[in-house]
Amino acid sequence: MKIEPLIPETAPFNGEQRLWLNGYVAGLLAGKNFVPANQNGSGKNAATIPLLILFGSQTGTAEKLAKQIAKESKSCGCNSRVVDANEHAKIDWSKETNLLVVTSTYGDGDMPDNAQNFWEWLQTDAAKSLAHLNFSVLGLGDTNYEHFCAAGKKIDARLEQIGAKRIHPLADCDLDYEAKAKNWTNDVLTAFAPEKNLTQRREDAKTVEIIESLRASGTLREEFSKSNPFPARLLTNYRLNSNGSQKETRHFEISLEDSGLNYEVGDALGIFPKNCPELVADILRALNFSGDEMVSLNNNGEIPIRKALKEFYDITKPSPELLKYIGERNSVLGELLLPERKDDLKKFLWGREIIDLLLATPEVKFSPDEFVALLKKLAPRLYSISSSPKTHAGQVHLTVSIVRHESHGRKRKGVASTFLADRAMENPIPVFVQTSYGFRLPANGETPIIMVGPGTGVAPFRAFLHERRAVGAKGKNWLFFGEQRVATDFYYRDELEKMFSDAHLTKLSTAFSRDQSEKIYVQHRMLEHATELWSWLESGAHFYVCGDASRMAKDVDDALHKIIETAGNKSADDAKAYVAKLKSEKRYQRDVY
Ligand code: NDP
Numbered sequence: 001m002k003i004e005p006l007i008p009e010t011a012p013f014n015g016e017q018r019l020w021l022n023g024y025v026a027g028l029l030a031g032k033n034f035v036p037a038n039q040n041g042s043g044k045n046a047a048t049i050p051l052l053i054l055f056g057s058q059t060g061t062a063e064k065l066a067k068q069i070a071k072e073s074k075s076c077g078c079n080s081r082v083v084d085a086n087e088h089a090k091i092d093w094s095k096e097t098n099l100l101v102v103t104s105t106y107g108d109g110d111m112p113d114n115a116q117n118f119w120e121w122l123q124t125d126a127a128k129s130l131a132h133l134n135f136s137v138l139g140l141g142d143t144n145y146e147h148f149c150a151a152g153k154k155i156d157a158r159l160e161q162i163g164a165k166r167i168h169p170l171a172d173c174d175l176d177y178e179a180k181a182k183n184w185t186n187d188v189l190t191a192f193a194p195e196k197n198l199t200q201r202r203e204d205a206k207t208v209e210i211i212e213s214l215r216a217s218g219t220l221r222e223e224f225s226k227s228n229p230f231p232a233r234l235l236t237n238y239r240l241n242s243n244g245s246q247k248e249t250r251h252f253e254i255s256l257e258d259s260g261l262n263y264e265v266g267d268a269l270g271i272f273p274k275n276c277p278e279l280v281a282d283i284l285r286a287l288n289f290s291g292d293e294m295v296s297l298n299n300n301g302e303i304p305i306r307k308a309l310k311e312f313y314d315i316t317k318p319s320p321e322l323l324k325y326i327g328e329r330n331s332v333l334g335e336l337l338l339p340e341r342k343d344d345l346k347k348f349l350w351g352r353e354i355i356d357l358l359l360a361t362p363e364v365k366f367s368p369d370e371f372v373a374l375l376k377k378l379a380p381r382l383y384s385i386s387s388s389p390k391t392h393a394g395q396v397h398l399t400v401s402i403v404r405h406e407s408h409g410r411k412r413k414g415v416a417s418t419f420l421a422d423r424a425m426e427n428p429i430p431v432f433v434q435t436s437y438g439f440r441l442p443a444n445g446e447t448p449i450i451m452v453g454p455g456t457g458v459a460p461f462r463a464f465l466h467e468r469r470a471v472g473a474k475g476k477n478w479l480f481f482g483e484q485r486v487a488t489d490f491y492y493r494d495e496l497e498k499m500f501s502d503a504h505l506t507k508l509s510t511a512f513s514r515d516q517s518e519k520i521y522v523q524h525r526m527l528e529h530a531t532e533l534w535s536w537l538e539s540g541a542h543f544y545v546c547g548d549a550s551r552m553a554k555d556v557d558d559a560l561h562k563i564i565e566t567a568g569n570k571s572a573d574d575a576k577a578y579v580a581k582l583k584s585e586k587r588y589q590r591d592v593y
Helices: 015-030 061-074 085-090 113-122 125-130 150-161 178-192 198-216 277-287 305-311 320-327 331-336 339-349 354-360 368-373 415-423 455-471 493-501 522-528 530-538 552-566 572-584
Strands: 049-056 078-084 098-104 134-140 171-173 230-239 249-255 268-271 294-296 302-304 381-384 395-401 404-407 410-413 429-434 449-452 477-483 507-512 542-547 588-592
Touching: 049 061, 049 085, 049 113, 061 078, 061 098, 061 134, 061 178, 078 085, 085 113, 098 150, 113 125, 113 150, 113 572, 113 588, 134 150, 134 178, 171 178, 230 415, 249 415, 268 415, 277 305, 277 354, 294 305, 294 368, 302 305, 305 368, 320 331, 320 354, 331 339, 381 395, 381 455, 395 415, 395 455, 410 415, 449 455, 449 530, 455 477, 455 493, 455 542, 455 588, 477 493, 477 522, 493 507, 507 522, 522 530, 522 552, 530 552, 542 552, 552 572, 552 588, 572 588
Parallel strands: 049 078, 049 098, 098 134, 134 171, 449 477, 449 542, 477 507, 542 588
Antiparallel strands: 230 249, 230 429, 249 395, 268 381, 268 429, 294 302, 404 410
C-alpha cells in the first residue's frame, strides 16, 4: 500500500520519524488500525497472547470501547479478537484462555439486547466450559439509575461462580467512563502481558506526544469528537405541538458546516449543555457565595465558581458524596441515609434537587472548592438524529421533548432540553456525533422495515424515511406513531402524510392516546394489524423501536411476542425463540431511553 506523505517536509522530524509518522497518521485519519512501519507484526514483536474481547452493546459505545481495547492490546503483544456477545455460540471455549467482557447495562438493569442470549446461556451448566478462563469485566452504566452497571456486575459474579479466574476487579464506569476505562485497560493488559517492554510503552507515549504537538501547531486538521466537541450553530428552533397541547416537543436544526463531522441515519448527536443561569444564581445565594470565588477545575487551573457551576458540573441531582456531606452535618438527612431507610430516602429525594437540600440545611457550610468537589461532572446528553445527511447536507436535526414541571413549589427545567429550547440561539453548542452501531437501516434497500416510534421516538424514523427516499430504496416502510392528540401533537404530519400519499410510506398507523376515553397506544395498533405485521416479518422485515424505555418499549415487545404467537401460530417459547432470532440477525433493533 502506497502512503502519500502527510507530514510536511518542514516539520521537525528526522527521516525515520517522518516515515513512521506518515504511516501512523494515515492510519489515524483513515480510522483504521494501521500498523506503523517498524512494527509489522512479524519477527520479535509478533503477537503471542490470545485475548478474546466479548462486547454487549446497545448503542455502540461498549462495542467501540471493546475495539479500542483490542487495538491497544495488540501493541502489548496480545492476539486479540473482538466478538459480539450474540455470537458466543460460535466460540470454541476450550481454545480460549483470556476473556475480557465489555458491556453496557440497558433499561432497568437488563443486559443489552445482543448480550441477552449470552447471559441466558451463561446461567446454564454449559457455561462451566468457561471455568478455565482468566477474565475481567468492564461495565458501562449511569449512576442515575438504581441498577447501576447491573449487566457487568452479573456477568462478573457468574464467571467467578463457575470457577473462572478474575485477573482484575470489575470496572463499573459511569457516564464519563473514559478515564476509568483507560485505567482498567492498562491494568488488565499489564496483568495479561507483564513482559510488554517498557521501551515500547515509552515509544507509544512519545508518539502520542508528537501527534499532540502536530495538532497544536495546526499541521494536523483538528478532528472533532466527544473530547473535543464542535462549537455548532443552532439554525432553527420551533415547537412541533400546536397551541392547546400539554406537551412541548421542539424541532431543532443545527449546522455542522466546516466541522468535518459526518453521521449516518440512526446515529445520535451528543450535546454538552450549560446550566440555567437563574438556578446557578439561586445556588450561589443559598451558599452565600458571590460567584467570583475561584475554584480549581480538575487540575486544569482555576475559574470563578459561577462559570464552574454553569458549564462544568451537574447542579440538579445531588450526588451520593454531597448527600453524605450534608447527612454528616444534618441529623434529618443523616437518618435518611441509614441503609435501612433506603426507600424513605428515595421518597424524600423524589422531585428534590440540590437547591432544595441547600435551602433546607442552611447550617451546613462549604468552602467553594469543597462544594464543587462534591458535584458530578455535567454529562453530555445524546439525542437521536431526525435528519438524513443526504437530504440536509451540513445539518443535523433533532426532535426533543422539553422538560418543564413543578415540584416542591419550584419550577424545574430539564438541563439540556431547556438549554436547547431557551438559551442556545446566542452561543455555540458543543456537539459530537455518537455512532450508533446497533441502529441501522438494512443494507439491502429492498428489505421492508417496520418502525415503532411514539412521541420523540419518531426522530430516527424521519431520518430513515428521508434516507431511503434519497437513495431510492424500494423496500416497503411502515410507521407506527403515537402521541396524545391528533390536533396538536402529530409531529411532521405534513411530511408523513405526503410520504404516505405518494406511497413512499407504505403504511402509517397512528395512536392518539387522549382523543378518546380509553388509552390507545402504538402496541394496540400493532395488535389490530397482527396478521399483516406477521407477514411483513416473514418476508424479512426489520423491526425498529424508538422512544420511552420504561413502559412503551416493554409493552411493544410484549405485543410483538403476542403477534408471533397468534398470527404466527406459535407457542410462547417458540415466539421467544423467534424474537431472539430476529435480534441475533439484527432485524429487531431498539433505541430507547
Ligand atoms: P411519551 O413516550 O411520553 O409519549 C408519547 C405517546 O406514548 C403518548 O401518546 C403517550 O400516551 C404514549 N404512551 C404512554 N405510555 C405508553 C406505553 N406504555 N406504551 C405505548 N405508548 C405509551 O413521549 P416523549 O417522546 O415526550 O417521551 C419519551 C420518553 O423520554 C419518556 O420516557 C420521557 O420521560 C423521556 N424524556 C426524557 C427526557 C430527558 O431529558 N431525560 C426529556 C424528555 C422526555 P399518554 O401520555 O396519553 O399516556
